[in-house]
Amino acid sequence: MASKIRVVLRPVKSILVRFCPFESDVESTRKFLQYINHKKIQATNRNCEVTADVRHDGSEPLVDVRFADGERLIMKGANLTTIEMLTALGARCNAKDVKEEPKSKKKNP
Amino acid sequence: MAALRSVAPWRGGWLPALQLVRHGSKAVTRHWKAMHFQRQKLMAVTEYLAPRPAVPPRCLGPRREAPQEDNGYAQLLRRQVEEAFRDNRMIAICQYNSMPDEDLVLMRHYLRKHNIEVKFVLNEIVRPVLSQSKYKNLLPLFVARNILLVSPEAKVREMLRVLKGVPQVNLLGACIDDTILSRQGVENFAKLPPLEAAQGQTVGALELLPSQTSSLLQRGSAHLTALLDQHIHRLQTGETGSTAEPSPAQSSGAH
Numbered sequence: 001m002a003s004k005i006r007v008v009l010r011p012v013k014s015i016l017v018r019f020c021p022f023e024s025d026v027e028s029t030r031k032f033l034q035y036i037n038h039k040k041i042q043a044t045n046r047n048c049e050v051t052a053d054v055r056h057d058g059s060e061p062l063v064d065v066r067f068a069d070g071e072r073l074i075m076k077g078a079n080l081t082t083i084e085m086l087t088a089l090g091a092r093c094n095a096k097d098v099k100e101e102p103k104s105k106k107k108n109p
Numbered sequence: 110m111a112a113l114r115s116v117a118p119w120r121g122g123w124l125p126a127l128q129l130v131r132h133g134s135k136a137v138t139r140h141w142k143a144m145h146f147q148r149q150k151l152m153a154v155t156e157y158l159a160p161r162p163a164v165p166p167r168c169l170g171p172r173r174e175a176p177q178e179d180n181g182y183a184q185l186l187r188r189q190v191e192e193a194f195r196d197n198r199m200i201a202i203c204q205y206n207s208m209p210d211e212d213l214v215l216m217r218h219y220l221r222k223h224n225i226e227v228k229f230v231l232n233e234i235v236r237p238v239l240s241q242s243k244y245k246n247l248l249p250l251f252v253a254r255n256i257l258l259v260s261p262e263a264k265v266r267e268m269l270r271v272l273k274g275v276p277q278v279n280l281l282g283a284c285i286d287d288t289i290l291s292r293q294g295v296e297n298f299a300k301l302p303p304l305e306a307a308q309g310q311t312v313g314a315l316e317l318l319p320s321q322t323s324s325l326l327q328r329g330s331a332h333l334t335a336l337l338d339q340h341i342h343r344l345q346t347g348e349t350g351s352t353a354e355p356s357p358a359q360s361s362g363a364h
Contacts, residue, residue: 022246022291024249034206036206054292055293
C-alpha cells in the first residue's frame with residue numbers, strides 16, 4: 001500500500017499539484033495529493049508548502065516539486081500510478097538526504 | 110527387547126503359539142501406532158470415494174451469480190445522498206486531505222454558522238446515485254476522498270473565505286441551482302452582485318431603448334406645443350387681436 005512508502009520531505013521546499021477534476025485521468029494525482037497531505041509525511045518537514053491548483057482547462061495533471069537546492073522534479077500524472085510517483089519522489093528525497101548526511105558529519109567531527 | 114511370555118504348559122498338552130508382546134506399547138498411545146494389518150485392509154477398502162456428477166461441470170454453461178442483496182445501511186446512505194441533492198440549492202464538492210481533528214471541528218463550526226453542512230460521502234454510494242440522476246457530469250469528480258458542503262442558501266463568498274483558511278480541503282466544483290460550475294465558475298459566482306441589484310440593472314437596460322423611442326415619437330408634437338405656448342404668451346403680452354385668429358387656423362392645419 002502506498003502508506004508503506006516513507007517519503008522524507010526534508011530536502012523539499014514546495015510541492016505544486018495541478019489538475020482538472022473533470023478529466024478522467026486525475027485519479028492517481030489526486031491520491032498522490034491525499035498521501036502527501038498525510039500527517040506523518042507532513043511531520044517530516046513542516047516548512048514544505050503543498051499547494052493544489054484546481055483548473056478547468058483540460059490540461060493534464062502535473063506535480064511540480066521544488067527542492068531546497070534548486071532542483072525541480074516535474075511528474076505528469078496522466079499515465080502514472082500513485083505508487084510510482086511516491087517511489088520516485090521518495091527515492092530522490094532519500095538520495096538527497098544521504099548526500100547531506102556525510103556533509104554534515106564532515107562539518108561536525 | 111522382546112519379552113517372551115510362554116503360556117504355562119498344561120498337563121498333557123502344549124500350546125505352540127507364543128504371544129509376543131512388544132515392550133512398552135499399549136493399545137492407546139500418544140504417538141501414531143501402526144494399525145493391525147487386518148485393520149489396514151479394512152480402512153483401505155472402506156475409503157470415501159466422492160460421487161462424480163453425471164455431467165462434468167466443464168460442459169455446463171457459465172453460472173450466473175445471483176445479484177447481491179442491497180445492504181440496508183447502503184440503502185440508507187443512498188437515500189440520504191438523494192435527499193441532499195434534492196433539498197439543497199448549493200452542493201459543493203471538495204477533496205478532503207487528512208486534517209487534524211480540531212481544525213476539522215473548527216471548520217465545521219464556521220460553516221454551520223452560515224447554514225452550510227459538511228457531509229462525508231463514500232464514492233461507491235454516490236456514483237450509482239449520480240449516474241441515475243441528472244447530475245451525470247459530476248461523476249468524474251468522485252474519485253479519492255471527498256466531502257460535500259450542502260446548503261439551502263447559496264452563500265458562496267462566506268464558504269470561499271472559510272475554505273481559503275483551510276489548505277487541506279480543495280474545492281473541485283459545485284452544483285448551484287442545478288447548474289454545474291467549476292472552481293473558476295464558483296469564484297465568478299461569488300463576485301456577482303445580489304439578485305435584486307442584478308434585476309434592477311436588467312430592467313434599467315431594457316427600459317433604455319423604449320424610452321428613447323417614445324421621446325423620439327413625441328418630439329414633433331412636443332416641439333409644436335412649445336412653439337404655440339410661446340406664441341400665445343407673446344400675443345397676451347403684445348395685446349394684438351388680429352394675429353389671434355389666423356394662429357388657431359394654422360395650428361388646426363398643422364394637425
